[in-house]
Amino acid sequence: MDRLPRIPLADIIDRFVDWITMTFGGFFDGIANGLAAFVNGIVTGLGFIPSILLTIIFAALAWWISTRGIALFTLIGFLLIDYLGYWDPMLQTLALVLTSVIISIVVGVPIGIWASQKETVRRIVTPILDLMQTMPAFVYLLPAIFFFNIGVVPGVVASVIFAMPPTIRMTVLGIKQVPADLIEATEAFGSTTAQRLFKVQLPLATKTILAGINQSIMLALSMVVIAAMVGAPGLGSEVYSAVTQLKTGVGVEAGIAIVIVAITLDRITQNIKVKKKSRGNA
Amino acid sequence: MDRLPRIPLADIIDRFVDWITMTFGGFFDGIANGLAAFVNGIVTGLGFIPSILLTIIFAALAWWISTRGIALFTLIGFLLIDYLGYWDPMLQTLALVLTSVIISIVVGVPIGIWASQKETVRRIVTPILDLMQTMPAFVYLLPAIFFFNIGVVPGVVASVIFAMPPTIRMTVLGIKQVPADLIEATEAFGSTTAQRLFKVQLPLATKTILAGINQSIMLALSMVVIAAMVGAPGLGSEVYSAVTQLKTGVGVEAGIAIVIVAITLDRITQNIKVKKKSRGNA
């Protein structure tokens, strides 16, 4: 194969990245500051509340949203994290994950809705999503560093790129799965597109969209250690430094903390009691 | 929480790891050499065949096992990898992934069978699997390095730990899903446990087990870049070095190569035409 003139794909990409950094420099900095402020806002906000109180709040939240079992798990889990001394890094990881997930929802759901309404949009978006999910997450670090240099912001950006696809995919799926005869009924009674979307399509799609968000949370969590490579603080960087300094003990401890956060978030989002089906009286 | 005497969980783990390295040193070295030989054997073996010919062989294999569409994708994909100059690293990655998956099958399926027969075994194994899958893969690098120091072997070991759970889980599921009345029929006609397993349970579970193996392949592939951190050669290390040297172009190119390998392996294993249901005449 070497006979063929090799198109310098690598250089083209590099020059393209440099060009973007030049032209949109200011724009990216703006985003960077906004994002950093948002994440740190969460961290300091949560930081004010003493760990015990915060643990109880989390457990109560878990109880209200889902089941008693999960509330108990949350309580013990977070107590353990605090006990092992990983409370602050945990808060930073939580802030990083929540921010990435919130962005995935705010950006992802509308794209999903748009794709569900326009067939051509859907046909373009789906292969991109496939690519985004199979491409190793590391690769996303590169553009993140160039546009947002080191710190929590590139971590968030890389996490968002990696974690957003399921939210988009499930939003499209949820809306598409609404039976055709219901859509016809909305037409026959004279609904506008907005009325059809908000009164029928979205309510029926909620369950599937929530499943998508659950997947996004798990993906964001799986990125925390990789994000640490670009300076994102939290449990991820604890693991990363433990690996680089070959301190197995610390690595396992921080790993367990991540596992606790992961299982808690996963169980809560999976058991969100969807209010829709409350049985009316006879 | 700081008032409580902090149990030095980290130190306990470290001392435990050191103790294992001491006592089982020889044993681990044996495995290391065996594994290294196996992986390098694949690499040199495949290396002998010129890339064009190997690409055609892969494409033919894909056609035979699954569908024409996938064979075409394999052909073009591997040609592109060769064209971009990533042929050798690809071979190494393929060897790493195949080795990890083979180990996952050889070790995982028997454990799955054992767990499906004994309820207590299943009750112990399942939580461990959950833990293994939620723990960040990085953490597995630590024991891998200690026991097998640097190179492809720790990469394989870490990949196996991360990739094996789905194979075990799906083997148990596949066997458990065989309807109770069929099991009763095997009993009523006087089958031994082995006969029940190989004549009825495993054949009916094949489809689910294959789905488990497909998931293991994808997990192994997602580990290649992390494995590179402990010296495993291949596309993973291309990406890793690109990231550390901030060369986005190379990073994206190597990333694309990984995506091609991932999609090819995924489609092939998903479409393996299970021979079972060939329609008889009459």
Add this chain to the structure above:
Amino acid sequence: MSVDEKPIKIKVEKVSKIFGKQTKKAVQMLANGKTKKEILKATGSTVGVNQADFEVYDGEIFVIMGLSGSGKSTLVRMLNRLIEPTAGNIYIDGDMITNMSKDQLREVRRKKISMVFQKFALFPHRTILENTEYGLELQGVDKQERQQKALESLKLVGLEGFEHQYPDQLSGGMQQRVGLARALTNDPDILLMDEAFSALDPLIRKDMQDELLDLHDNVGKTIIFITHDLDEALRIGDRIVLMKDGNIVQIGTPEEILMNPSNEYVEKFVEDVDLSKVLTAGHIMKRAETVRIDKGPRVALTLMKNLGISSIYAVDKQKKLLGVIYASDAKKAAESDLSLQDILNTEFTTVPENTYLTEIFDVVSDANIPIAVVDEKQRMKGIVVRGALIGALAGNNEYINAEGTNEQTQDPSAQEVK
């Protein structure tokens, strides 16, 4: 009321629907009388509805009837432009809806026309009340007023007290009443009903038809009812349109349709029995309940009691017909401990399987027990009951077995067993 007094509610002028590309060219070909096949070959597009022309009077129940694929649901969906007509005009109360803007059309759908669907199309995530008020909700009517109106329609269809339930808690019949109530809440002039009762089980369907007629007497809406069931059309239609392959074949009152069927197709359609197939005993025989001769009188009695019959044929192990056991004899035998053999009555008439119905007509009418149908080895194949004979002759294919032998046709018959 003679025809011309009643005002025209809906006017449909030469409306056609072509599915596929090159619809313009297809419409042209339709105009100069090309057949559907020619159009399909030339333009690759299929003709859904071919130049439909009719008027619907105000307050009338106008039934559009045809088999599946006849274009009836396409035609009805063009009335509220759920499906855009390819050619022709549609007027409602004189206003032409075919060139209305999106917004004007939405107003017509909200105020003038409501629709009831075959599979109910109720919103599973909304209670019955929220479903019923949906139409008014879209129009921004405030909550208090629209819920009050919705309750009224629910009362009208007899669903008071169910408003807080969810659709999946109700039976098919009740769900369709909600569909009806939802359509009525907008107080439209026109009700489009697309096979509204086809998904219900036969018994409920007849009740719903009666209810629709009562409702129509009270609220006096113009109803366009789509169905594939002749009985349903005859029972509720003031006038009926017959459609076949996209064409309107005939329009008229149920009497007119039956009186002079406008062409051979309509005749066959209402005739619905292909008299050319001559029926034999095998076609109408039912499964024979028999008792083995080696059983006792009490077993025979219990079998007869369970089947509500007063006589039963006795057979030996090879199912060879031996005679008849009457309930009265069996009772006596049970008291005085006789065996079935002692009370076997050997006068009975049998007919071979392929005798024509006409031949066995008199045998059946004067025999007081069902006639036994036997094969050449005198083995029991089935029995012929008087009701089945009359029903079959009257063309009711409920009584006719498909391939002329009773049900075990698809299993290899028992005779094969050595």
Add this chain to the structure above:
Amino acid sequence: MSVDEKPIKIKVEKVSKIFGKQTKKAVQMLANGKTKKEILKATGSTVGVNQADFEVYDGEIFVIMGLSGSGKSTLVRMLNRLIEPTAGNIYIDGDMITNMSKDQLREVRRKKISMVFQKFALFPHRTILENTEYGLELQGVDKQERQQKALESLKLVGLEGFEHQYPDQLSGGMQQRVGLARALTNDPDILLMDEAFSALDPLIRKDMQDELLDLHDNVGKTIIFITHDLDEALRIGDRIVLMKDGNIVQIGTPEEILMNPSNEYVEKFVEDVDLSKVLTAGHIMKRAETVRIDKGPRVALTLMKNLGISSIYAVDKQKKLLGVIYASDAKKAAESDLSLQDILNTEFTTVPENTYLTEIFDVVSDANIPIAVVDEKQRMKGIVVRGALIGALAGNNEYINAEGTNEQTQDPSAQEVK
């Protein structure tokens, strides 16, 4: 053949099965006659089978009958120790199987006893032939010989030519024949059949029963047949065991069971109609097919033809009964363009809904058309047909509507509509 000549195939001595903990203590309590409730309270374990004692003769069809939960499938599964008995002994051909080792037991299952299952339990990934030869395959019989044997059994059950198909390609009846063939291929002495025909539809079930009887005549196996259907037991059983709540209530031939039911329970069981409930016209009336008086004679004729009836009641819009239209009159009216009103026949008998069957018996028997059942406002509620009256009196609950009014009970009745 008197009883004592035939050799005993299976002997069951005081066999019990207790589910739950403390089974030893429970067996003790059973021995000294404690009731099931006392045992449950004391040990928390339930008594599945309570000291069963019976013998099965060689070559006999021995039916074990009981409602669900009577312990019949537990009892049959103890014969091949699929379920381990808690106490008592079981002998097959005199060898005690209750204390056999795992391997000895496996030999008995491979050679002596085969089983046929209610839901067939065929291996979906194996062809019909591979399913049938499974038993011999386990015993290591070489491929050629076992396939030849399997083909023989398939021929025996009439499934020649289907050997290469897969189970999901066959109908229920044919799948059960494969189950039968698979059990026969091992050439066992004993066939355990656990509700083998209950999953089949009624028509096929009767054929399979006949086939089993033929098969039994040819191959002469000892068959233990489990069922909950009295008719099935009467038709195929040489002897029947009646079980209730784990106890054997009676053992005897079908005649003996019917002749002197051993206790009140058995009597009620075979009686199966609770005569205490006195039936009224409402209980047995069927849905009334009516025609509205404003329709024409041809519509009436078509409705009658479709329903295979020769007369139909005419009602007004409020479903008030006006009279009867006979098919012959309607034919004349159609020819000479008369309306239904002209040919309305006003002699007809009506009965209110709650008249007792005994009172309307003579009215029904001498009227030549079905009797109309009306409510206080003379509105049609249903019709009483002679067949239904006889069937109901004979205790066949097929003819009795659940709550004494016909089917629309669960929908709020139409009357509510204003």
